[in-house]
Amino acid sequence: MTRPDGDAMFANRRTAALSAAGALALAGCGAAPVSRERAPAIDRAAAVTAGTQAAVSDGTQAAVVRGWGPVVAGDEFNYAGPPDPAKWKVFTGPGHAGKGIRSPNALVVGGGVLTVSGDAAGTTGGMSARFAQQRYGRWEARMKIGQRDLQYHPVLILWPNNNISSTCAEIDYAEGSADTAQIKFFLHYACGGPNFQTTAARTIDTTQWHNYALEWTPAGIEGYVDGSLWFVDTNPAHQPTVGMHQTVQLDWFPNGTPTKPSQMQVDWIRVYK
Structure with a gap:
């Protein structure tokens, strides 16, 4: 998964796999240059109308259960058009591991949700938050992955500010994989x-609306x-040492078979003190 935080830098995400015990896995990371290649257009109107209505309710939230207090930043996606440029920087350039393209055309807000689309050629999208670039805090997002091609992996991430972290810090607090009945958490x-x-x-039907929080x-x-609590790490050596910010990404993992167009939807993202 590429990690653009501006057009000057993209960092390849480490490929992660759970061990049989569900503990630690091996992977590696690298870097890829920015591409100026023009991405194929994605039908933004179709993305809004194709099953992207917002959830009926907000569901059970960690913020409510845990008493996190008022929202201090975020996006309710209650407007129409591209993601709010005052809140988000949209990615452009190569996709995960240099496969496919990140295109601004792959992201559209409408029907009460953000929709990130991926087409048959691997043109997909991602964006990073300009808000809540901070050390410590609480983030929660309501996401629905939908019936997708299993070569597309949706992910909600906290990524280091300015792409700078001596420990390669990364918090993937909701990541889909080839199994739509499972969600994963990775603390790098x-x-x-x-x-x-x-x-x-955790085993969960990711094609339905769920709230993922950190x-x-x-x-x-x-x-x-x-x-419901499902991940805990209290080791001080595992803490990020830099400020982090939210990203939203739909990453393409081509396996040589035809890819079907896919989507992920986000109803809202909320940050608490």
Whole structure:
């Protein structure tokens, strides 16, 4: 998964896999240059009308269950058009591991949700938040992946501000994979070696609306699904040492078979103190 935080830099995401015990896995990371190649157009109107209505309710939220207080930043996606440029920087350039293209045309807000689309050629989208670029805090997002091609992986991430982290810090607090019945959490705390991340997985129907949340305090990092705790890491050595910010991405993992157009939807993203 590429990690643009501006057009000057993209960082390839480490490929992560759970071990049989669901503990630690091995992977590596690299970097890819920015591409100025023009991306194929995606039908933005179709993205709005094709099953992208907002959830009927907000569901069970960690913020409510845990008493996080008022929202201090975020996006309710209650407008129409491209993502609000005052809140988001849209990615352009090559996709994950240099496969496919990140296109601004792949993101559209309408029907009460953000829709990120991926086409048959691997043209897809992502964006990073200009708000809440901070160390410590609480983030929660309501996401629905939908019936997608399994070569497309949706992910909600906290990524280092300015792409700078000596420990390759990365918090993937909701990541889909080739299994639509499973969601994963990855806390990256080192750039490589046998122990570079903590992981968790939960069986859940990701094609339905769910709330995914992250609480990051000096005491550690916790992850929640629909208000239920499912990830904990309190090791001080695993804490990011820099400020982080939200990204939303639909990443393409081509396997040589034809790819079907796919989408992910986000109803809202909310940040708490």
